[in-house]
Amino acid sequence: xxxxxxxxxxxxxxxxxxxxxxxxxxxxxxxxxxxxxxxxxxxxxxxxxxxxxxxxxxxxxxxxxxxxxxxxxxxxxxxxxxxxxxxxxxxxxxxxxxxxxxxxxxxxxxxxxxxxxxxxxxxxxxxxxxxxxxxxxxxxxxxxxxxxxxxxxxxxxxxxxxxxxxxxxxxxxxxxxxxxxxxxxxxxxxxxxxxxxxxxxxxxxxxxxxxxxxxxxxxxxxxxxxxxxxxxxxxxxxxxxxxxxxxxxxxxxxxxxxxxxxxxxxxxxxxxxxxxxxxxxxxxxxxxxxxxxxxxxxxxxxxxxxxxxxxxxxxxxxxxxxxxxxxxxxxxxxxxxxxxxxxxxxxxxxxxxxxxxxxxxxxxxxxxxxxxxxxxxxxxxxxxxxxxxxxxxxxxxxxxxxxxxxxxxxxxxxxxxxxxxxxxxxxxxxxxxxxxxxxxxxxxxxxxxxxxxxxxxxxxxxxxxxxxxx
Numbered sequence: 001x002x003x004x005x006x007x008x009x010x011x012x013x014x015x016x017x018x019x020x021x022x023x024x025x026x027x028x029x030x031x032x033x034x035x036x037x038x039x040x041x042x043x044x045x046x047x048x049x050x051x052x053x054x055x056x057x058x059x060x061x062x063x064x065x066x067x068x069x070x071x072x073x074x075x076x077x078x079x080x081x082x083x084x085x086x087x088x089x090x091x092x093x094x095x096x097x098x099x100x101x102x103x104x105x106x107x108x109x110x111x112x113x114x115x116x117x118x119x120x121x122x123x124x125x126x127x128x129x130x131x132x133x134x135x136x137x138x139x140x141x142x143x144x145x146x147x148x149x150x151x152x153x154x155x156x157x158x159x160x161x162x163x164x165x166x167x168x169x170x171x172x173x174x175x176x177x178x179x180x181x182x183x184x185x186x187x188x189x190x191x192x193x194x195x196x197x198x199x200x201x202x203x204x205x206x207x208x209x210x211x212x213x214x215x216x217x218x219x220x221x222x223x224x225x226x227x228x229x230x231x232x233x234x235x236x237x238x239x240x241x242x243x244x245x246x247x248x249x250x251x252x253x254x255x256x257x258x259x260x261x262x263x264x265x266x267x268x269x270x271x272x273x274x275x276x277x278x279x280x281x282x283x284x285x286x287x288x289x290x291x292x293x294x295x296x297x298x299x300x301x302x303x304x305x306x307x308x309x310x311x312x313x314x315x316x317x318x319x320x321x322x323x324x325x326x327x328x329x330x331x332x333x334x335x336x337x338x339x340x341x342x343x344x345x346x347x348x349x350x351x352x353x354x355x356x357x358x359x360x361x362x363x364x365x366x367x368x369x370x371x372x373x374x375x376x377x378x379x380x381x382x383x384x385x386x387x388x389x390x391x392x393x394x395x396x397x398x399x400x401x402x403x404x405x406x407x408x409x410x411x412x413x414x415x416x417x418x419x420x421x422x423x424x425x426x427x428x429x430x431x432x433x434x435x436x437x438x439x440x441x442x443x444x445x446x447x448x449x450x451x452x453x454x455x456x457x458x459x460x461x462x463x464x465x466x467x468x469x470x
Contacts, residue, residue, distance in 0.1 A: 024177055028184040031072050035065050036190060119143040122153060122169045129249040137247065141167070147302065151215055151318065156257060163256065165244060168218070170251035175216050182209045207416040211297065215318035218253040224294075224317040225255065231292060231469075236461045237280050239313040258313045263301035267435060277304075278386075278437025279458055280312045282444055285428050287462065290448040293328055295321045295420040299428045321420040327353070331421065335449045338379050339442075343368040354415035362408060370405040377429060381442035391433035 042061045046054035122145075123134055130137050140158040147154040152170040159165055185205050214220055222243050229240035239258065247254040261269075266277055281299065288294050297319035305313035323331075330353050337345035343364035350367055351359040372379055377386065377394060384390075414422060432441075439456075446452040447459060454460045 024180045025184050027072055028181070028187050031068060032187045032190070035068060038064070116145055116148050117153060117171055119145075121172050122155075125169050125172050125251050126167075129252050138165075138167075149302075149316075152251075157254075159244070159247065163244070165247070165254050166241070166257045168253040168255075170216070170218065175251075178212060178216060182212070185209070207419045210416075211319055211321065211420065214320075217250060218248065218318075219250055221318040222248050222253055224320050228288065228292070228294070228317060235311075235465055237311050237458060238284050239307060239311045241313065241315070258305050258307065260305035260307040260313060262306075263304050263431075263435075266304075266306045271436075271438065274435050275438050276310070276458070277306055277312055278432050278435050279439050279444065279456065281428065281431065282439070282441065283458065283462055284312070284314060285424055286445070286448045289323070289328070289421065289424070290332075291466070293323045293325060295323055295424055297321070297420040297423050299424055299431060301431060301434065319420070321417070323417060323421065327417045331418070332449055335375075335379070335445075338368065338371045338375065339446070339449070341368065341372075346371060350412075353418070355412050355418075357411070357413050361411060366405065366408060370408055373405070378441040378445040381440055381446070383438065383440050385436060385438035386429075386433045386441075387436050388433050391430055394429075 039061060042057050046057055049057065126134050126137070134141055138157040139160045139162070142156045145153040145155050146166070151174060152168050155167045155169065157165050157167050185208075186202075189202060189205070222245065225240065226243050226245075229242060232238045232240050241255040241258055244254040244256070266274060281304070285296060285299055288296055296317065298316050303315040305315065307313055330349055334346065334349035334353060337349055346368045347356075347359070347362065347364035350356050350362070356362050356367070374394075377384065377390075443452075443455040444459070447454060454463045
């Protein structure tokens with residue numbers, strides 16, 4: 001269907017990415033400086049307002065910030081856009097509790113509906129990497145993208161051998177822009193500290209730097225996807241698209257095209273279908289971490305395809321961290337100590353893993369209670385049906401300034417090794433809530449944390465599959 005003229009104009013506008021160092025630095029400086037000044041002014045005037053009027057003004061300023069982050073970071077793409085995606089998972093203490101979820105939903109637009117770059121610009125990337133016209137590489141190539149994200153866009157195409165494929169193409173100039181963004185990103189630290197005083201912004205952004213640089217290398221992503229596809233080849237309920245290595249380059253990644261339902265479509269299906277899909281997602285991400293020591297950092301709704309045969313196809317293997325075996329063993333031991341209610345061991349493992357910078361300042365019983373509250377959904381057994389409301393309440397209990405553990409949370413740190421693990425858990429929890437999936441998540445977690453036997457028919461199939469592979 002032909003695109004409306006105004007829609008094409010919008011796409012052309014978003015395709016004009018600021019790629020020069022000065023242009024991107026100016027955008028970062030404008031965003032941070034302007035918003036910091038506005039927040040300072042709002043805070044000063046709030047001293048003269050009633051509490052109700054001050055809350056209204058803070059809400060308006062927060063939403064303005066979210067809109068500006070979505071607009072400017074989205075147009076810049078690359079590292080800038082990925083920063084916005086990560087911020088959508090952070091709780092900002094200075095924003096009124098009742099408004100935080102809407103604030104994060106605005107930031108999440110960077111994850112769910114990235115602006116498009118015009119095809120003529122994306123085509124140049126493909127032809128530059130292959131050194132020949134796109135028609136020489138593919139028999140057909142749909143110019144309308146089927147997905148858009150922070151680093152690239154995905155298109156549907158057909159090879160000259162007749163294979164239906166998905167082609168992920170990196171935005172032109174994004175690699176060069178990322179280098180500039182990584183130098184400029186420190187400018188965001190004061191703004192993040194203003195909104196979230198407890199966050200270790202420098203550590204978060206340092207880990208983000210390393211992961212994004214890796215994500216730019218599609219050859220590395222192809223290697224990740226091959227490894228995971230090999231581990232799950234023939235699996236009864238998990239599908240990983242095969243890679244077309246001969247058609248993939250540093251900036252172009254080609255994999256098999258998979259048909260199926262989207263996340264939005266699955267949300268309208270029966271409880272039984274949603275429960276099965278939720279359990280599959282849980283088992284995939286936790287199984288990948290515990291068996292392959294891979295923390296996959298993007299389990300958001302756009303990275304699932306729900307196939308007609310009951311399998312779930314998982315996409316996007318760029319944002320990955322290989323967790324050292326010794327560190328992962330420590331994380332397992334920490335989780336078991338929380339489940340068992342062992343305060344001393346919980347304190348010990350939090351200290352050894354790097355969560356407590358000054359261990360003597362934290363009382364064992366209190367840190368145990370903090371983690372039990374924060375991870376209640378999978379640290380305790382028993383059937384529960386998750387929901388967006390359940391997730392929202394759990395997040396507020398775990399990170400609200402009104403929490404009895406808030407003084408502790410402000411003094412704790414997030415080790416770099418754990419950043420993608422916590423991101424994976426948090427996004428998976430949100431996805432299961434959006435799916436309104438039901439299950440005994442605590443019993444499922446024990447299979448991966450404590451090597452307990454399978455607790456469901458899917459678990460038995462999964463165990464049999466990997467036992468046969470071994």
